[in-house]
Amino acid sequence: MKSTGRYTCTEYRQEMILLGLKRQLEDSVLTEDQRVHVAEKIRELERQMGMD
Numbered sequence: 773m774k775s776t777g778r779y780t781c782t783e784y785r786q787e788m789i790l791l792g793l794k795r796q797l798e799d800s801v802l803t804e805d806q807r808v809h810v811a812e813k814i815r816e817l818e819r820q821m822g823m824d
Contacts, residue, residue, distance in 0.1 A: 793813055793817065
């Protein structure tokens, strides 16, 4: 994501989604397939945010 010097609603939303996904990944009730799916979502979101 390009930095314009302003913190946008979209950036905030993406950060909150990322935090939620990371918390979900720590949940001990998830199956291995669910963990893999959540981890893929995290990687994709981090890529979109330029964090990869």
